Amino acid sequence: MLRPGYNVVAGDGAVLRRLVAALFHPDQPADPSLRSNSGAGGAPARAGLTLAGDDGVTWRVVRDLAGPCQLQRFDPERRAFQSVAQDPVLIAEALRAAGVPAPERFAAVLSLSAADFPSRQAPGGLAAISRQAPRRPLAPDEARKKLEELRGEMERARSAEQVQMEMDTLQSRLFKLEEMLKSSDQVRDRLNVAEAAVAGLAGAEEALSTLRDPALRMAACRKATARRDDALQKVAQEREARGETGTSAPAPLWRHPGFLSGVGVGAASMLGALITDVRSLALAAIPATGWAAFEGLRWVGRAEGSETAGRRTRWLDERERKAKETWERETTDVRAAVAAAGVASVADLGDLLARVQEARTALSDAEAGLATWQARAETKDAVAERIQVEQEIGELEQKLTAETGGFVRDTHSLEVEIARLERELESPAVDAPPVEARATPAPTGDPLRTLFERASADLALSPGAALRALQPRIAQVLPALTVQRLANFFVDDRGNLQVQAGGKLVPAAALPSGDRDLCFAVLKLGFAEQGLAAGKSVAVLEDAFAVLPEGSRRVIARLLKQIATGRQVVHATVDPIFREAADHAA
Numbered sequence: 001m002l003r004p005g006y007n008v009v010a011g012d013g014a015v016l017r018r019l020v021a022a023l024f025h026p027d028q029p030a031d032p033s034l035r036s037n038s039g040a041g042g043a044p045a046r047a048g049l050t051l052a053g054d055d056g057v058t059w060r061v062v063r064d065l066a067g068p069c070q071l072q073r074f075d076p077e078r079r080a081f082q083s084v085a086q087d088p089v090l091i092a093e094a095l096r097a098a099g100v101p102a103p104e105r106f107a108a109v110l111s112l113s114a115a116d117f118p119s120r121q122a123p124g125g126l127a128a129i130s131r132q133a134p135r136r137p138l139a140p141d142e143a144r145k146k147l148e149e150l151r152g153e154m155e156r157a158r159s160a161e162q163v164q165m166e167m168d169t170l171q172s173r174l175f176k177l178e179e180m181l182k183s184s185d186q187v188r189d190r191l192n193v194a195e196a197a198v199a200g201l202a203g204a205e206e207a208l209s210t211l212r213d214p215a216l217r218m219a220a221c222r223k224a225t226a227r228r229d230d231a232l233q234k235v236a237q238e239r240e241a242r243g244e245t246g247t248s249a250p251a252p253l254w255r256h257p258g259f260l261s262g263v264g265v266g267a268a269s270m271l272g273a274l275i276t277d278v279r280s281l282a283l284a285a286i287p288a289t290g291w292a293a294f295e296g297l298r299w300v301g302r303a304e305g306s307e308t309a310g311r312r313t314r315w316l317d318e319r320e321r322k323a324k325e326t327w328e329r330e331t332t333d334v335r336a337a338v339a340a341a342g343v344a345s346v347a348d349l350g351d352l353l354a355r356v357q358e359a360r361t362a363l364s365d366a367e368a369g370l371a372t373w374q375a376r377a378e379t380k381d382a383v384a385e386r387i388q389v390e391q392e393i394g395e396l397e398q399k400l401t402a403e404t405g406g407f408v409r410d411t412h413s414l415e416v417e418i419a420r421l422e423r424e425l426e427s428p429a430v431d432a433p434p435v436e437a438r439a440t441p442a443p444t445g446d447p448l449r450t451l452f453e454r455a456s457a458d459l460a461l462s463p464g465a466a467l468r469a470l471q472p473r474i475a476q477v478l479p480a481l482t483v484q485r486l487a488n489f490f491v492d493d494r495g496n497l498q499v500q501a502g503g504k505l506v507p508a509a510a511l512p513s514g515d516r517d518l519c520f521a522v523l524k525l526g527f528a529e530q531g532l533a534a535g536k537s538v539a540v541l542e543d544a545f546a547v548l549p550e551g552s553r554r555v556i557a558r559l560l561k562q563i564a565t566g567r568q569v570v571h572a573t574v575d576p577i578f579r580e581a582a583d584h585a586a
Contacts, residue, residue, distance in 0.1 A: 005583030006564035006571070013542030013572030017111050020540050020570075023049040023061050025103045026069040027092040046416065051098065051538075059098055061091060071095070076176070079169045101537050108454040109531035112524055114544040118447040118516040140425060147421045154418065167396045170389050177386045187366070187373050194363040201359055204352045207340035211333055214353050221334040221346055224327050231323035235316050250302040259299065262292025446509045448520055449497050455527040463491045470526040477525075477559055481518045481552045489523075517547055525559060532567040539563075543573040550577065557581035 009016070022028070048062040058074035060081050071091040072081035085091050096102065101110055114120055198205075211217045253259055265288035273282035338349050373379055456466035467489060478486050487500040489508075497508040499519060508519060528539045541560075545553050557578045560569055564583065571578055579585045 004564075004566070004568050006561045006569050006581065008571045008573060008579050008582035008585045010574050011572050013540075013544075014113065016570065016572050017113065017540045017542060019047055020049070020538065021103070021106055021111070023047060023063055024095065024100050024106060025092060026061065026063055026088040026095075028103055051100070057098065059095070061095065074172070076172045079172055080165075099537060101531065102458075104454075105458045105531055106537075108451075108458045109527045110537060110539045111541070112528070112539075112544050113542040114547065116447070116451075116524070117520055117544065117547055119513045119547055121447055143421050143425050147418065147425070150418050150421065154415070163396050163399055167393060170393050170396070174386065174389045174393065177382050177389065180382050181379075181386065187370050191363075191366040191370050194359065194366040197359040198363050201352075201356050204341050205356050207337050208349075208353055208356060210337055210340065214337075217334055218346055218350055218353070221331045224330040225346075228323050228327035232320060235320045235323075238312075238316055250299055250306060253296060253299050256295055256299055258295035259292050262288050262290070262295060264288075266292060446497075448508045448516060448523065449495070451520065451523055451527075452491075452497050453495070455523075459527070459530055463495055466527075467491055469530055470523070473526040473529065473559075474522060477555065478519070478522050480555050481522065482515065486515065486519070489519075518552060521545065521548065521552075521556060525556070525563065528569075529563045532563065532569075538568040538570055541569065541571040541573075543575065545573075545578075546575070553577045 046062070046064045048060060050058065050060045060072040060074070061069065062072065063069040068086060069088050069091055070083055071085040071094055073084045074081050085094060208214045250256075266285040269281050269284035269288060273279055273285075334346060334349070338344075338346060341349055341352055343349050343352060452463065452466070456463050459466065459469075461469065470489075474489055475487075478488065485501060490498045490500065490505060492498060498505040499508050499511060499515075500506075501511075508516065511519065531537065532539055545556055548556070553575065554577055558581060560571065560578070561581050561583065563569060571582070573579070
């Protein structure tokens with residue numbers, strides 16, 4: 001069972017790909033080379049694969065490549081696998097429901113070999129006929145040496161099997177603990193929301209912190225404002241009353257016509273009496289001077305009234321000034337807080353204070369809720385147990401890697417091979433005549449177009465939709481692989497694949513062999529990413545990129561690591577460039 005991520009293994013990629021295909025599709029005949037290789041001490045005659053399905057169930061399929069097949073389901077209660085089916089057709093249907101790809105998708109999208117590249121394919125006709133001869137029996141000394149190696153591998157396989165069983169048990173326990181601890185998500189979400197609300201009011205809280213007691217200071221500000229408004233209203237009323245009944249300052253007495261006329265008539269009468277010696281004229285001076293005196297008294301009264309009104313006006317102005325100065329002095333800090341908080345009025349500042357207090361209260365409640373949850377005995381036990389289980393799983397993984405290198409054959413396969421070698425030592429076998437393998441037709445047509453059409457059809461996408469789905473990866477990888485020589489892919493009305501090169505479109509089939517290989521790698525890996533996103537599956541790659549230059553291989557190594565994030569990619573290669581980029585190497 002390989003771990004999620006980008007796995008690089010040092011092994012025969014062709015055998016690995018055929019073996020995964022045989023386990024994924026037990027209703028299909030196994031590749032004959034797997035059975036023939038088992039007789040040669042190669043790939044096992046019996047193989048198994050464990051996978052976590054889309055249905056949340058952990059499945060294990062065990063297949064005898066020359067005979068029966070068995071599907072097992074992990075029972076969390078018993079912490080063991082139980083057999084559920086032995087019919088290959090039923091097993092294949094169950095695996096499809098669990099997310100295993102169909103044989104067509106695995107071949108077209110989720111697997112890659114060096115022979116798939118355009119530079120490795122024959123231009124047409126049939127591929128060369130391959131011949132495979134069955135393994136000849138080993139010499140007695142070689143057989144004994146091989147037998148000792150197999151017995152050592154058997155010990156490691158049994159140890160690995162035991163470790164794997166312990167890891168399965170711990171993984172099941174870890175899953176239950178994580179499910180139980182998920183109740184903390186709501187508590188933590190509530191705390192995160194409360195913290196975000198307090199952080200959003202940080203500026204307002206800082207402005208309010210300038211007030212020693214914001215609520216009391218704002219209440220005092222409202223009272224001061226009310227007192228000021230009341231005083232200004234009274235001043236306005238008194239000014240209004242003064243404007244209706246008040247007297248303006250009188251002109252000087254010597255400019256008053258009534259007084260001047262009285263004085264003038266009296267003086268003229270006295271002067272006339274003296275000059276004409278008519279005594280009766282002097283009598284006219286009496287009423288005239290009396291009138292002048294009367295007008296003078298009236299002027300004095302108006303002058304006194306004007307002085308009184310002036311004093312009243314100055315008193316009202318002073319009262320208004322003192323009311324404003326008192327209000328400004330008593331509300332300076334509150335008005336400064338209003339400006340710092342960026343609100344329009346004291347009322348808005350009060351609403352802001354209420355929001356800050358509510359946010360602080362909510363934060364305190366959330367922190368108290370989290371503390372209460374963390375203080376519960378079952379929570380502490382679950383957290384401590386989860387840490388312990390994770391440590392134990394890590395230790396078992398290290399142990400499995402240290403003892404077995406991360407990959408071993410199952411014990412049944414080793415037992416079969418050990419028994420075969422023991423029989424050979426007891427009774428040497430007679431050599432079998434060579435058998436000619438069946439000729440396999442090579443793919444015809446343009447490999448790039450064939451890949452595009454097959455993968456698009458398998459993913460149930462039109463050519464245009466498939467190209468749009470691949471655009472993010474194409475734009476990222478194709479220019480980097482070709483040093484900006486090639487920029488993008490396009491599909492014409494006839495379905496022909498075209499490449500943007502130097503600002504113009506060029507048919508993909510007309511590109512040089514090296515560029516076609518790079519374009520093929522980009523398309524294949526893009527489709528593999530889409531296929532992995534469709535379900536819980538695995539992409540299997542052979543050591544297929546040796547035809548590409550070193551710089552291109554480094555770009556593809558980084559791309560494979562990105563594609564494998566949250567998924568599973570198995571790459572059989574000894575190239576150090578890919579092993580350095582791998583999440584797990586064996």
